[in-house]
Amino acid sequence: MTRRERSKVKAMQEHTFIPTILCILAGMQTSDASERNASVNITDDAQPVQFSLSGLEPFTLYSVRLSAVTSQGEGNKSPPTGARTSQAAPSDPPADVQINDIAVNNITLSWTPPSQPNGIIRYYIIKHGNDTMSDGNHTAFVLEGLEGNTNYVIQVQGCTAAETPCGPLSPVELVRTKVGAPDRGPEVQTPEDVWLDYRKGLRNVTLQWQALSPTDSNGVLLGYRIRVRDVRTDEVMELTVIDSGAQTYTHTLGNLKLSAYRVDIMAYNGEGESPATSLVIPDRAKKPDPPRDLVAMATSDNNLQLSWQPPAEVGGIETYLILWCELETDVTCLGLEKNMSVAGDELSIKVIDSWRPLTRYRFVVKAVNSAGQSETSNTAAGYVVQGVPSSPPQNVTVQAETSRSLLVKWKPPPLQDRRGIITTYRVYYYVTPTVRGKRTPTAERNASVNITDDAQPVQFSLSGLEPFTLYSVRLSAVTSQGEGNKSPPTGARTSQAAPSDPPADVQINDIAVNNITLSWTPPSQPNGIIRYYIIKHGNDTMSDGNHTAFVLEGLEGNTNYVIQVQGCTAAETPCGPLSPVELVRTKVGAPGIVQNLVARFDPTNGDVSVSWTPPVLKNGRDISYIVSYGRKDLRNDNIAVTTTTQWTNDKLADTCSDGLELFFRVRARTRDPGTGEVFNGPVSTEYLSCDTRPGTSPSSKDIQGLRLALEAKVGIILAVLIACMVGLAALVPSLRKM
Numbered sequence: 001m002t003r004r005e006r007s008k009v010k011a012m013q014e015h016t017f018i019p020t021i022l023c024i025l026a027g028m029q030t031s032d033a034s035e036r037n038a039s040v041n042i043t044d045d046a047q048p049v050q051f052s053l054s055g056l057e058p059f060t061l062y063s064v065r066l067s068a069v070t071s072q073g074e075g076n077k078s079p080p081t082g083a084r085t086s087q088a089a090p091s092d093p094p095a096d097v098q099i100n101d102i103a104v105n106n107i108t109l110s111w112t113p114p115s116q117p118n119g120i121i122r123y124y125i126i127k128h129g130n131d132t133m134s135d136g137n138h139t140a141f142v143l144e145g146l147e148g149n150t151n152y153v154i155q156v157q158g159c160t161a162a163e164t165p166c167g168p169l170s171p172v173e174l175v176r177t178k179v180g181a182p183d184r185g186p187e188v189q190t191p192e193d194v195w196l197d198y199r200k201g202l203r204n205v206t207l208q209w210q211a212l213s214p215t216d217s218n219g220v221l222l223g224y225r226i227r228v229r230d231v232r233t234d235e236v237m238e239l240t241v242i243d244s245g246a247q248t249y250t251h252t253l254g255n256l257k258l259s260a261y262r263v264d265i266m267a268y269n270g271e272g273e274s275p276a277t278s279l280v281i282p283d284r285a286k287k288p289d290p291p292r293d294l295v296a297m298a299t300s301d302n303n304l305q306l307s308w309q310p311p312a313e314v315g316g317i318e319t320y321l322i323l324w325c326e327l328e329t330d331v332t333c334l335g336l337e338k339n340m341s342v343a344g345d346e347l348s349i350k351v352i353d354s355w356r357p358l359t360r361y362r363f364v365v366k367a368v369n370s371a372g373q374s375e376t377s378n379t380a381a382g383y384v385v386q387g388v389p390s391s392p393p394q395n396v397t398v399q400a401e402t403s404r405s406l407l408v409k410w411k412p413p414p415l416q417d418r419r420g421i422i423t424t425y426r427v428y429y430y431v432t433p434t435v436r437g438k439r440t441p442t443a444e445r446n447a448s449v450n451i452t453d454d455a456q457p458v459q460f461s462l463s464g465l466e467p468f469t470l471y472s473v474r475l476s477a478v479t480s481q482g483e484g485n486k487s488p489p490t491g492a493r494t495s496q497a498a499p500s501d502p503p504a505d506v507q508i509n510d511i512a513v514n515n516i517t518l519s520w521t522p523p524s525q526p527n528g529i530i531r532y533y534i535i536k537h538g539n540d541t542m543s544d545g546n547h548t549a550f551v552l553e554g555l556e557g558n559t560n561y562v563i564q565v566q567g568c569t570a571a572e573t574p575c576g577p578l579s580p581v582e583l584v585r586t587k588v589g590a591p592g593i594v595q596n597l598v599a600r601f602d603p604t605n606g607d608v609s610v611s612w613t614p615p616v617l618k619n620g621r622d623i624s625y626i627v628s629y630g631r632k633d634l635r636n637d638n639i640a641v642t643t644t645t646q647w648t649n650d651k652l653a654d655t656c657s658d659g660l661e662l663f664f665r666v667r668a669r670t671r672d673p674g675t676g677e678v679f680n681g682p683v684s685t686e687y688l689s690c691d692t693r694p695g696t697s698p699s700s701k702d703i704q705g706l707r708l709a710l711e712a713k714v715g716i717i718l719a720v721l722i723a724c725m726v727g728l729a730a731l732v733p734s735l736r737k738m
Contacts, residue, residue: 039069058088058118059160087119087160090167094124094139094156097170104148104180104218104271110140111156114167119160127169128152148180148218148271179219182267185277186212186224186249191263194252198286201316201369205253205261205281211246212267212274219269227276228253231260231283232370258285258316259370285371288314296363296382299350304382307348308365316369317344324351324363327381329415330455333362344368357385358419381454386420389413389477389484393425393458396475398490403467403497403527403571409459410475413484420479422454427462432470432491467497467527468569496528496569499576503533503548503565506579513557513589513619519549520565523576528569536578537561557619557670558588591668591681592617594625594645599664599688606653606694610664611646615681620670626680628665631655632687637665656690663687 040051045068056062063080094111101108107128113121121137128143129152135141146152154173159166186209196203212221223242229235241251253263260283264276289311297305310317319341325333342349344367355361360383364376393410401407408427412418427449431442449460454477465471472489503520510517516537522530530546537552538561544550555561563582568575592615599610610627627640627647640647652662668681 056085058085059120060085087162089160089162089164090114090118090121090158091116093168093170094158095170097154097156097173099154099173099175100140102175102178104178105144105146105183107143107146107152107154107175107177108140109143109154109156109173111170113139114158117158117160118167119162121158122161122165123159125157125159125166127155127157146177147215148177148183151176179269179271181272182212182218182221182269182274183216184212185264185266185274186210188263188265188277188279191279191281193284196258196284198258198314198316201258201285201288201314202255203258203284205256206250207253207263207265208248208250209265209277210248211243216274217267217269219271221267222269223267224249225266225268225273226251226253227264227266228256229262229264230257230370231262231280233259253281256281257370259283283371285316285369286314287371288317288367288369288374290375291320291365291367291377294363294365294377294380296361296380298382298384298386302355302384303350303352304355304361304363304384305348305350306363306365306380306382308377310347311367311374314369315367317367318370319344319368320346321366321368321373322349322351322363323366323376324353324361324382326356327360327362327415330412341368355384357383358387359383360415360418360421379453379455381421383420386479386481388482389418389420389422389479391417392485392487393475393477394487395457396473396487396490398471398473398492400492400495401461403495404465405461405463406465406471406473406492406494407459408462408473408475409457410487411457412454413477418454418477418479420481422477422479423450424478425449425451425458425460426476426478426483427460428474428476428486429462429465429471431466432472432489434470465494467494467571468529469494496571498569498571498573499523499527499530499567500525502577502579503567504579506563506565506582508563508582508584509549511584511586513587514553514555514617516552516555516561516563516584516586517549518552518563518565518582520579521548523567526567526569527576528571530567531570531574532568534566534568534575536564536566555586556617557586557591558621560585586619588670588672588677588679589619590679591615591619591623591670593682594666594668594684597664597666597684597686599662599686601653601688601693603694605650607648607650608652608662608688609646609648610666610686612666612684613645615668618668618670620672620679622671622673624669626667626669628663628683630663632661632663653693656693658691660690661687662690 038053040049042049053064061082061084063082065077065080067077068075092114094114097109097111099107099109109126123134123136124139124141126133126141126143133141133143143154152175154175155169155171157166157169188207188209191205191207194204194206207226221243223240226239226241228237241249261281262278263281264278266273266276268274291311292309294306294308299305306322321339321341323337323339325335325337328334338353340351360381363380363382366376367374391413393413396408396410398406398408412422425448426446428444428446430444447462449458451458462473470491470493472491474486474489476486477484501523503523506518506520508516508518532543532545533547533550535542535550535552542550542552552563561584563584564578564580566575566578594615595613597610597612599608601607602609614623624641624643625645627642628637629640629649629652630636630638656662664686665683667683670679671677672679
């Protein structure tokens with residue numbers, strides 16, 4: 001406001017009455033709206049004014065003009081100012097609700113907007129039962145996920161952006177969904193093996209599931225259909241479980257194979273099946289063990305009949321695969337194998353082919369189950385026509401096994417020469433004659449060796465033989481048509497054994513005091529080469545190679561000896577029996593030298609005591625001792641005789657003088673009780689110094705010796721002292737420098 005205008009207003013206030021009513025004119029901005037007005041009384045016309053214009057329609061555009069009124073009248077109206085009232089909830093529900101389509105799980109409906117929306121319809125709410133759904137401001141909707149064969153109460157209401165947005169619900173539409181197949185399959189637990197037999201290749205599997213709810217049934221539930229498909233073979237088994245009203249259902253699939261299965265379980269009613277609940281029964285199958293005991297036999301019509309036994313452990317056999325070929329060698333076929341299959345419950349089959357006579361065919365069988373093929377069975381060889389082998393076994397070797405047996409090894413004749421299946425080998429053997437004629441040939445004997453596979457090398461222990469004997473061995477092969485030729489002789493000698501009998505003709509050739517000379521002849525059955533002889537006499541044994549004479553030495557005279565001899569070879573248990581006992585007594589003779597001769601003075605009384613131990617060899621039973629004694633310087637012998645090993649004399653000390661010695665000579669003496677002949681042993685001598693007798697003072701000679709010893713000790717001590725002084729003198733200059 002300009003200064004001039006403010007002055008004019010002030011003049012008016014001074015000279016004019018200001019009315020207290022301000023007139024507000026309002027008119028709806030519609031073509032047919034009539035203008036209405038309202039008055040607002042004020043007390044201070046200098047203040048801004050606000051006024052709530054009520055009683056208007058929601059979400060409506062109004063034009064407002066204002067005029068001021070004084071006591072003198074109403075002034076001019078202001079230009080129109082437009083404004084719209086806020087949105088409110090619709091005053092009426094959506095109209096003309098139509099049910100356009102009814103399905104099992106769906107209802108399609110449409111409607112027209114409310115006639116008095118009181119704003120912009122932002123969304124519609126569709127109520128069915130306790131559930132509500134919304135999908136923007138579209139006027140059509142599909143209710144999904146409904147239960148089949150169920151009544152639904154449906155209403156619709158529109159909603160604006162107002163604070164309380166939604167208007168009234170439309171009138172109720174009662175709609176029933178159609179009957180249909182169940183919505184889903186049942187909830188199934190993990191299948192469980194309740195019984196499994198690998199031998200039979202079968203198992204029982206239990207299925208368990210929860211009953212389908214009425215909501216998911218879409219009508220009256222009739223039951224459940226189960227479809228079981230073998231994953232490997234696509235074989236299908238179907239079965240039905242009738243609804244019993246139970247909460248949980250259990251069904252066992254019996255005698256299933258051990259392979260994997262896909263199981264589909266569907267609920268069904270009068271309208272159809274639910275989607276399948278699928279699960280997998282895991283594969284438990286193991287490859288079968290190979291068939292056993294395969295045998296091929298020729299038939300009367302010149303074909304081959306095969307028979308076998310089923311696998312030992314893992315079974316469930318569906319088929320058996322038979323393969324055969326013509327053999328070129330024991331392991332190699334001439335061409336590709338032929339094959340055929342038979343059902344798993346068959347254990348025999350006649351195989352028909354263009355067979356050739358005297359020709360070997362190899363057969364094997366495999367078992368087949370859901371896990372695959374087994375390893376091949378044992379090999380069976382077959383001939384439609386057999387003959388006699390045209391050559392003997394080959395690579396024959398013979399070696400010693402024990403002293404009573406030989407180990408014989410060989411290989412079969414070449415395949416083309418067998419001309420049939422070899423069932424037996426005959427082992428012929430006889431003692432080989434020696435050049436010297438010590439061994440004469442014996443009649444040929446034989447042993448039979450039965451076999452089950454004529455393609456394999458064979459070894460055989462030929463027993464019941466003589467030790468250390470040279471044998472010749474020959475072999476032949478036998479088929480069902482007869483025996484073939486014998487192999488050339490192969491020789492070997494059995495191992496050595498202990499002699500069967502003792503040395504013979506043991507002779508005592510000479511008997512002395514301490515020696516016995518004897519001789520003998522070897523055992524008649526040495527069973528090997530005599531390496532040494534053992535001569536036993538009492539508890540002692542002696543050996544000296546394989547000589548047949550021996551001298552026993554170091555014996556005791558006049559003593560009985562039991563003597564035996566045995567021969568020994570190189571066998572593991574080498575020695576044979578002992579010869580008969582020879583009882584021999586050695587002769588009486590001079591005893592040996594006495595031992596440990598000692599002479600001394602008794603420290604208490606001065607008597608001379610002499611002691612000794614007997615000789616090692618007494619060489620007689622009656623033994624005495626001769627003691628010769630005296631002073632060494634007089635050379636006169638005194639004699640004493642005793643039967644003990646100790647002698648004492650109380651007079652000799654009196655004959656002693658300083659520096660003199662006594663001598664003592666002792667010898668043992670025996671006597672032959674039969675002839676009375678006396679035998680003296682060698683002398684043992686001992687000397688005793690008179691200076692050692694008790695109470696004797698040292699002699700001048702002893703004193704001289706003591707003096708010399710003392711002087712030597714003093715000299716040693718002086719030498720040590722001088723060496724120490726020289727060492728100290730050498731250290732003094734170095735100490736001064738420090």
